[in-house]
Amino acid sequence: MTELSAHLPQFQHGQLTENFPDNHLSNTNDNSERRRHESSERGRNDNTDSETNGQPQTNIQQVVEQDEDDEELTLKYGAKHVIMLFVPVTLCMIVVVATIKSVSFYTRKDGQLIYTPFTEETETVGQRALNSILNAAIMISVIIVMTILLVVLYKYRCYKVIHGWLIISSLLLLFFFSFIYLGEVFKTYNVAMDYITVALIIWNFGVVGMICIHWKGPLRLQQAYLIMISALMALVFIKYLPEWTAWLILAVISVYDMIAVLCPKGPLRMLVETAQERNETLFPALIYSSTMIWLVNMAEEDPEAQRKASKNSTYDKQAPANQTQNEDPEADDGGFSQEWQQQRDNRIGHIESTPESRAAVQALPSNFQTSEDPEERGVKLGLGDFIFYSVLVGKASATASGDWNTTLACFVAILIGLCLTLLLLAIFKKALPALPISITFGLVFYFATDNLVQPFMDQLAFHQFYI
């Protein structure tokens, strides 16, 4: 255990710093994507339709229709997208809570990260408060610095550096942390295991994970891997962050998220705007995406178009797994429901995926940026959101005296916060941070349930009164 904590700081240094800004990034990233898809449908339809859509005369119609359709659509999709996000967030939390409850490793205090050098085992409450404030301040400043570094790198187009950074951090997560996790699970359940089997398992897990996340892979598998690495990261935080520091960090990070996304000079907002100017998507390895691209489906038939599309980000490639969208509108895997089909018809004009239209699309210049529009219509959530939600729920289940009541209350609070955030997104149609509302609700409910509700429920259960 001791060598673990000794090693971890070094690894953490490389890995946390990598992930943090990326998480924040993806908080806003996805929001920006969401916003982008709403506004880009207007913008791109106006600007780029003439050359890429092949139906220039429908431009004006589309713009008018969009204004009316937008409201309706956002509400219609709203519910579907909310559910599509509930499932992965719930799964991540379930994994974290299950692990916390069963594997005692993650609740044992084995030292702290180098980012939180001040201990909380102090004599006085005041000293403890001071230490935790300092810890939180250090952590947040690390995050801010790393975010700014990332924005600078992105602005000056150092894509190689960023990709290398991401690859190293996901390597670390997929191999090292999952190795530790597996080891601890085996220890808890007293399973005899040899190194060769473990090496084989971890190797396969890691390599498939790298491929799925950074390159191509089935959508469900990619989603599953993203959930798993979020859960692993959350578990690390739960283990290595002391009590008060953790709560403070959660609170401060939601404030930072709000500032960074909404202020005009916020780093994340600048990042988002830069990405928009360049018509690019950001870091697919750090965003959970719930739908897949549609137009690549059409182009699937032609290997030449496939090659053109292969330059784009990874989640575009999920399309192959989801064929027959046009033939079977009931196949709901990508969220392309009947309503979506109608809406697509409204927007782009009545396009069926006939061989003629496919040929027309393939004949277009290879500006497949517009083909990402339908994809962005799906919902994306940054992995950082997953991680911090799970940290909150995991901490609640680990340290609350009200135990399951508190966990359940925090869980419901976070989900309702997520609902509200998506609703606000549909109303305001601009980039919104996903953390503040949920974390606020979660924190309020945690402290309230732990201190107020739990004694009440205890007494009620003791007397067997029911309310």
Place this chain on the structure above:
Amino acid sequence: AFFWLVSLLLSSLIWFIAVKASDPRDEPLQRGLLIFGVVFSVLLQEVFRFLYYNLLRKAIEGLVALSEDGCSPISIQQMAYVAGVGFGLMSGAFSMINLLADALGPGTVGIHGDSQLYFLTSAFMTMVLIFLHTFWGILFFHGCEHRRWWEIAAVVVMHLAVSGSTFCNPLYVGSLVPSYLLMAIAAVWAYLLSGGSAQNVWRFLLCKS
């Protein structure tokens, strides 16, 4: 579920304040305070059910305004059912989950002289409450829709009665039997309000189309 949770939060806040302000060693007083807490909580739950109804009403109006054919994709009855289920599930979860977690561990039920049927009766009571919340949801929303205040009053009175009957636990006959009777009444009533009839049931049982 969220609304039920918030109502629980507020009611436990009140109870907590009351307890802190009183003498912890005075047993009857504590019990009295607890009873007061329960009654207050029941009333608060119904208030929140009403608030939730208002929220859903506004949502339906919004959906109707934006839909293509002028009717909302989800009816108020469906919402009533869902609201009731949400309340019930949350209430049930909060009542049972710690019990279940403890039941996994070692121990003997009632070793100190309490009832040995503790887990069983808790389970039954929770079940009846979840059902009741569902039916009350339907009744309540129907009453609000059609402005029949006596229906709403009936729901509140029933809730108070059920909670009140649990005050005579561990005399389980006094709590479980009335609760189940009330549940049967509420079930039939909600069924009739939702448009069911004896004919439907008969046809269903005979597997006619």
